[in-house]
Each structure stands twice: as C-alpha cells, then as structure tokens.
Amino acid sequence: MDRRTFLAATGTGATAALAGCFGTxxxxxxxxxxxxxxxxxxxxxxxxxxxxxxxxxxxxRGHSVTAYESGLPEGAAYFxxxxxxxxxxARNSYPQGNIPSGETYSYTFETAGEHRYFCxxxxxxxxxxxxxxxx
Ligand SMILES: [Cu+2]
Numbered sequence: 001m002d003r004r005t006f007l008a009a010t011g012t013g014a015t016a017a018l019a020g021c022f023g024t025x026x027x028x029x030x031x032x033x034x035x036x037x038x039x040x041x042x043x044x045x046x047x048x049x050x051x052x053x054x055x056x057x058x059x060x061r062g063h064s065v066t067a068y069e070s071g072l073p074e075g076a077a078y079f080x081x082x083x084x085x086x087x088x089x090a091r092n093s094y095p096q097g098n099i100p101s102g103e104t105y106s107y108t109f110e111t112a113g114e115h116r117y118f119c120x121x122x123x124x125x126x127x128x129x130x131x132x133x134x135x
Contacts, residue, residue: 024057024058024101024102025102026057026058026102030054030056031055032045032047032053032054032055033045033053033055033056034055034056035057035058035059035065035119035127036057036058036059038119039127040119042129044129044130044131044132045130045131045132046132046133046134047109047132047133048133048134048135049109049110049112049134049135050108050109050110051108051109051133052106052107052109053106053107053108053109054104054105054106055099055104055105056104057099057101057102057103057104058102059101061101061121062095062098062099062100062101062121063121063122064080064081064097064098064121065079065080065081065105065117065119066081066084066087066090066097066117066118066119067079067087067116067117068087068116068117071117071130072113072116073111073112073113073114073133075111076110076113076115077111081097081099081105082094082096082097082098083097090120094120097120109131111133112135113133114130114131115130115131115133116129116130117130117131
C-alpha cells in the first residue's frame with residue numbers, strides 16, 4: 001500500500017481537507033501524519049526503510065515530534081523536531097523544536113522496526129504515535 005492509499009483508507013485526507021478550511025494553508029498532499037486536536041493521525045503509520053515521513057500541523061496549537069529513547073529499535077538514530085540528540089535535551093529545550101500551526105517536520109527513517117514518539121506539550125493528553133518501518 002502506498003502512502004496515498006493508506007491515507008485515503010484511514011480517512012486522514014478528508015480530515016486534513018476539513019482542517020484546511022480553517023486556514024492553516026496546509027494541503028493534505030503536503031504531509032503523511034496530521035497533528036491536530038492533541039493527536040497524531042494516523043496514530044500508527046507504516047513506511048519502508050529510506051522513506052521520509054512528513055508531519056503537518058493543521059491545528060491551531062503548536063506540537064512537537066519527539067522520539068521516546070526507550071521506544072526505538074536497536075541501533076536507530078534518535079529523532080526529534082528541533083534536531084535534538086536525546087529525549088532529555090528535547091524535553092528540557094521545549095519550546096525549541098515546536099512545530100507551529102501550518103508548519104511541517106520531516107524525518108527519514110533508516111532502521112527497520114517500531115519507532116514510538118510523542119508531543120511534548122500534549123503527551124499527558126495522550127498525543128503519542130508510532131512509525132512502523134519495514135525492511
Ligand atoms: Cu501536541
């Protein structure tokens with residue numbers, strides 16, 4: 001399944017189009033995972049090694065994409081919006097690494113496995129996600 005098919009299957013595209021009406025100016029063709037209403041949609045997204053995932057903020061609040069160090073496959077590089085090297089640094093530095101309304105963040109996955117991540121300001125509200133990277 002390619003990304004477009006996946007998005008259509010989960011209905012994310014329709015949601016993005018709707019959110020676009022409220023004026024972030026971000027089209028659903030510009031991202032893979034949408035950030036709005038304190039959640040990542042889809043919460044779990046599957047790609048292949050070497051693919052770049054783009055997150056788009058279609059909501060009104062700022063969000064972050066921050067990996068859980070304990071939630072990465074063995075040997076995977078750490079990733080976080082803002083380019084931090086560790087989860088602690090990302091947490092302590094926020095709002096550096098914030099992705100404002102209408103902006104995107106992208107990351108290229110080079111290691112197969114499940115990558116669990118969260119949004120720093122909305123982690124307690126349950127804003128977490130997983131990128132599943134296949135060989
Ligand atoms: Cu958030």
